[in-house]
Amino acid sequence: MSDTLPKLLVANAHRFGDRVALREKEYGIWQTLSWAEYLDRVRAFSLGLLHLGLQPGDKVAIIGDNRPEWVIAELAAQSAGAISMGVYQDAIAAEIQYLVDFSDARFVVAEDQEQVDKLLEVWEQLPKAEYIIYYDPRGMRHYNYPFLLDFQEVEALGRAHHREHPNLFQDNVERTRPDDVAIFSTTSGTTGKPKLAMLTHHNLISMARNLIQVDPLEPDDEYLSFLPLPWIGEQMMSVATALVVGFTVNFPEEPETVRENLREIGPHVMFSPPRIWESLVSEVQVKVEDTTRLKRAVYEWAMNVGYRVADARFAGQEPSPGLRRLYRLADWLIFMPIKDKFGLRRLRRAYTGGAALGPDVFRFFHALGVNLKQIYGQTEISGISVLHRDGDIKFQTVGLPLPGTEVRIAENGEILSRSPAVFVGYYKNPEATAETLVDGWLHSGDAGYFDEDGHLIVIDRAADVMTLADGTKFSPQFIENKLKFSPYIKEAVVFGGGDYPFVTALINIDFANVGTWAERRQIAYTTYTDLAQKADVYELIRAHVERTNSDLPPAARIRRFLLLHKELDADDAELTRTRKVRRRFVAQRYQELVAALYSGAPSVEVETTITYQDGRTATIRTALRIEALEETAEPPALERVG
Amino acid sequence: MSTQPVERLYARHITLHFGGVAALSDVSLNVRQGEILAIIGPNGAGKTSLLNCISGLYRPQSGELVFLKDGRAHNLLQLRPHQIARLGIARAFQNIELFRHMTVLENIMLGRHVHMRGNVLTCGLYWWRQQEEEIRHRRRVEEIIDFLEIENIRHKPVGTLAYGLQKRVELARALALDPEILLLDEPMAGMNVEEKEDMARFILDINQEWDVTVVLIEHDMGVVMDLSDRVVVLDFGRVIAEGRPDEIRHNPLVVQAYLGDEALMEHLA
Numbered sequence A: 001m002s003d004t005l006p007k008l009l010v011a012n013a014h015r016f017g018d019r020v021a022l023r024e025k026e027y028g029i030w031q032t033l034s035w036a037e038y039l040d041r042v043r044a045f046s047l048g049l050l051h052l053g054l055q056p057g058d059k060v061a062i063i064g065d066n067r068p069e070w071v072i073a074e075l076a077a078q079s080a081g082a083i084s085m086g087v088y089q090d091a092i093a094a095e096i097q098y099l100v101d102f103s104d105a106r107f108v109v110a111e112d113q114e115q116v117d118k119l120l121e122v123w124e125q126l127p128k129a130e131y132i133i134y135y136d137p138r139g140m141r142h143y144n145y146p147f148l149l150d151f152q153e154v155e156a157l158g159r160a161h162h163r164e165h166p167n168l169f170q171d172n173v174e175r176t177r178p179d180d181v182a183i184f185s186t187t188s189g190t191t192g193k194p195k196l197a198m199l200t201h202h203n204l205i206s207m208a209r210n211l212i213q214v215d216p217l218e219p220d221d222e223y224l225s226f227l228p229l230p231w232i233g234e235q236m237m238s239v240a241t242a243l244v245v246g247f248t249v250n251f252p253e254e255p256e257t258v259r260e261n262l263r264e265i266g267p268h269v270m271f272s273p274p275r276i277w278e279s280l281v282s283e284v285q286v287k288v289e290d291t292t293r294l295k296r297a298v299y300e301w302a303m304n305v306g307y308r309v310a311d312a313r314f315a316g317q318e319p320s321p322g323l324r325r326l327y328r329l330a331d332w333l334i335f336m337p338i339k340d341k342f343g344l345r346r347l348r349r350a351y352t353g354g355a356a357l358g359p360d361v362f363r364f365f366h367a368l369g370v371n372l373k374q375i376y377g378q379t380e381i382s383g384i385s386v387l388h389r390d391g392d393i394k395f396q397t398v399g400l401p402l403p404g405t406e407v408r409i410a411e412n413g414e415i416l417s418r419s420p421a422v423f424v425g426y427y428k429n430p431e432a433t434a435e436t437l438v439d440g441w442l443h444s445g446d447a448g449y450f451d452e453d454g455h456l457i458v459i460d461r462a463a464d465v466m467t468l469a470d471g472t473k474f475s476p477q478f479i480e481n482k483l484k485f486s487p488y489i490k491e492a493v494v495f496g497g498g499d500y501p502f503v504t505a506l507i508n509i510d511f512a513n514v515g516t517w518a519e520r521r522q523i524a525y526t527t528y529t530d531l532a533q534k535a536d537v538y539e540l541i542r543a544h545v546e547r548t549n550s551d552l553p554p555a556a557r558i559r560r561f562l563l564l565h566k567e568l569d570a571d572d573a574e575l576t577r578t579r580k581v582r583r584r585f586v587a588q589r590y591q592e593l594v595a596a597l598y599s600g601a602p603s604v605e606v607e608t609t610i611t612y613q614d615g616r617t618a619t620i621r622t623a624l625r626i627e628a629l630e631e632t633a634e635p636p637a638l639e640r641v642g
Numbered sequence B: 001m002s003t004q005p006v007e008r009l010y011a012r013h014i015t016l017h018f019g020g021v022a023a024l025s026d027v028s029l030n031v032r033q034g035e036i037l038a039i040i041g042p043n044g045a046g047k048t049s050l051l052n053c054i055s056g057l058y059r060p061q062s063g064e065l066v067f068l069k070d071g072r073a074h075n076l077l078q079l080r081p082h083q084i085a086r087l088g089i090a091r092a093f094q095n096i097e098l099f100r101h102m103t104v105l106e107n108i109m110l111g112r113h114v115h116m117r118g119n120v121l122t123c124g125l126y127w128w129r130q131q132e133e134e135i136r137h138r139r140r141v142e143e144i145i146d147f148l149e150i151e152n153i154r155h156k157p158v159g160t161l162a163y164g165l166q167k168r169v170e171l172a173r174a175l176a177l178d179p180e181i182l183l184l185d186e187p188m189a190g191m192n193v194e195e196k197e198d199m200a201r202f203i204l205d206i207n208q209e210w211d212v213t214v215v216l217i218e219h220d221m222g223v224v225m226d227l228s229d230r231v232v233v234l235d236f237g238r239v240i241a242e243g244r245p246d247e248i249r250h251n252p253l254v255v256q257a258y259l260g261d262e263a264l265m266e267h268l269a
Helices: A005-016 A035-051 A068-079 A093-102 A113-121 A151-164 A168-175 A201-214 A232-245 A255-265 A274-290 A293-314 A321-342 A359-368 A430-436 A476-484 A511-520 A528-532 A535-550 A583-589 A591-599 B047-054 B081-087 B104-111 B120-125 B129-147 B163-175 B193-209 B221-227 B245-249 B252-257 B262-268
Strands: A020-026 A029-034 A059-063 A083-087 A107-110 A131-134 A148-150 A181-186 A196-200 A222-224 A248-251 A269-272 A349-352 A372-376 A406-409 A414-418 A441-450 A456-461 A489-495 A503-509 A558-563 A603-611 A617-628 B007-018 B021-032 B036-040 B062-069 B072-075 B089-092 B181-185 B213-217 B230-235 B238-243
Touching: A005 A035, A005 A068, A005 A168, A005 A201, A005 A232, A020 A035, A020 A068, A020 A255, A029 A035, A035 A068, A035 A151, A035 A168, A059 A068, A059 A093, A068 A083, A068 A107, A068 A168, A068 A181, A068 A232, A083 A093, A093 A113, A107 A113, A113 A131, A131 A151, A148 A151, A151 A168, A181 A201, A181 A232, A196 A201, A201 A232, A222 A232, A222 A255, A222 A269, A232 A248, A232 A269, A255 A321, A269 A274, A274 A293, A274 A349, A274 A359, A274 A511, A293 A321, A293 A359, A321 A359, A359 A372, A359 A476, A406 A441, A430 A441, A456 A476, A476 A489, A476 A503, A476 A535, A489 A583, A503 A528, A503 A535, A503 A591, A511 A528, A511 A535, A535 A558, A535 A617, A558 A591, A583 A591, A591 A603, A591 A617, B007 B047, B021 B036, B021 B047, B021 B213, B021 B230, B021 B238, B036 B047, B036 B193, B036 B221, B047 B181, B047 B213, B062 B081, B081 B089, B089 B163, B104 B129, B104 B163, B120 B129, B129 B163, B129 B193, B163 B181, B163 B193, B193 B213, B193 B221, B221 B245, B230 B245, B230 B252, B238 B245, B238 B252
Parallel strands: A020 A248, A059 A083, A059 A107, A083 A181, A107 A131, A131 A148, A222 A248, A269 A349, A349 A372, A503 A558, B036 B213, B036 B230, B089 B181, B181 B213
Antiparallel strands: A020 A029, A181 A196, A406 A414, A414 A441, A441 A456, A489 A503, A558 A617, A603 A617, B007 B021, B007 B062, B062 B072, B230 B238
């Protein structure tokens, strides 16, 4: 059995030959690359790198949008016994500098002028990097640097090298070992600098094999790769599982065309972080609000039926025959068209992972008939260790451990796991490795427990769990997810517990959706900051906060909130590159705002520095209103959390 | 950069008047192969009139206007606008001239019209060579779409697009003619900073990657100074200065023509 990724590629090229391996939309047409061609290009690029001096154990950094060249470069590096490291394409120059330098990469594969310019900006501080190889030559005709090469040029070097050494590539591939490190995966780093998790071929392949044991996939299946390839979830699907199963990986034309491309491909499997699912829900909700009253009424009737069926299934019961008949009608009238519109119709399974997804979003997709399942795992365990099984989905849980995976709860409540997919350590960081990996057990830093059916329940990052005034433990993420179910709320950061006497929230409005809403009501606005501070917008958000509150126990209810003057941004280090809120950083950066939420002041002055894409900074100053909510007397609808 | 500049188009002593109003008087200029030439000047200086003369929309009363192609001199004053377009001089208009109800793709495809050879019969039957031709043109259109990064709006009606995008489609339509000289009339008017930066990059790329000579009218002095190889300054229908951007910046005549416009003065100072 093939035990490394390059060996799998060679085996697939023999097994599938001319069947489609990769597809990319270009010039308006889906262009295909067969498994044989895929291997051919990997061979050429790998030998090209060798010709330029690549040694086994070297690192190759890759930065760019999702394109065939990205994965070709990755497998080419691995075929030569080197290690690939993906860098998020929206990383600013300083971040790229840190990662490339820290990883000791000698080669950087960069997509286009934009990425090359960022690299050139910090090239002086990258003494170990020797070559930049780009694959979109546009705009770089007059770049004359000896270390800057065209991808095709390198492939041509490799083809020439192959003619001289016809067995070299095959020998190299056979020399790869399952315990060789295949990739460096940058951890999302909600705290501090990103770390580089070292994952071996064996880690990635065993994860993929265990996954398809639970959820089989076919070589005929289609998958759309549109999330950043450095993310472990995308590595898991587009590289490891794709090679193990042999399904087709499709790359969108441009990041802006993902929605259309999703519809054109109609994938059988998807894995996306919660924000993708949340934005789909928002889009449906906003469209429905815009439509005619009749259509809205039909939609609401159908959703009601859908929710009843979904809730019955969640409870482990089969819905009654009458309800099933109604569901078929609702499906035909409403759900099929919605699923068709978003390209979800052929989906057999959809996964969400990377962060917690609110129960409301879960129910929504199951009402629609999309088999959305929770994945739980860390980068350090190749992305996945726990998963819902078909037909056994409970939205407050993350499911059961994968085959070959042991999960247990430490005495302090921390989730520990052990499996063949657990990484070998962080690159050049033995202290962090020793803290995370103890006797083969991966320490997640998440708090959780098992329910009566053996499902794992994740409460939150252990450090984030708050103890409320009345002594109950509560997860801020749970409240945030409830808030984010509103199409008008993009991001929320909840504070409470500990020294805080009650719960408060900093809220980011969703600029597009609130903007449309304001336009319909003829509310004029100029910028994000201006819109966020409109009294009407405060009213709108207040209504959604109140709705959220009505689902929460009294001590967990939001008593004050304010609408932030700017969107939280990864360029300002407020979010990780996978768009998770860096809670402690936000709390620190906006400590004056948080203090004001607890001081009883009606508003707070804010001055903040924002960083543009090109590194320039600007200062904005404005007054933010603080909205206080009455304590409601109605009996609380108690809900167990996490 | 290279050796002796090759002249592609020249105007000699062009005079154009509407009744008693002289729009252009005795204007001479030349356009060199591969350059970006900016035409600047205060409102009413005759910039657009000059472009209209080149593209054949206006007929000057006197003067010479010659386009050099393949060693032959074509007298533009004797040609009709569509013949000038076919020769390789394309134009993007200041006020977007697109079919609002047609999609982006259809509008750009229309720009290929001068290169299409079919007639009512062959197109009606849509058979054999006609299919090949359509595919060839569609491929070229897709290259332009890719180049200008408008894949995501390919099938959207032009009328529904934001202004900045419509300007980009206008440019795409002009490019579809496969021009050797591209005339751009205020390609960045009414755009925000980000859209301007994008447009500036596209113009540079068109010039460098596709080797298209560009003649550009623009009011944004920052753009003009950054983008152009040479600048021609018009005032009251006359050429008052000509030269490299840094020469123009310090030309006292130019400063005088723009006197009173403080924003402009800042750029020129």
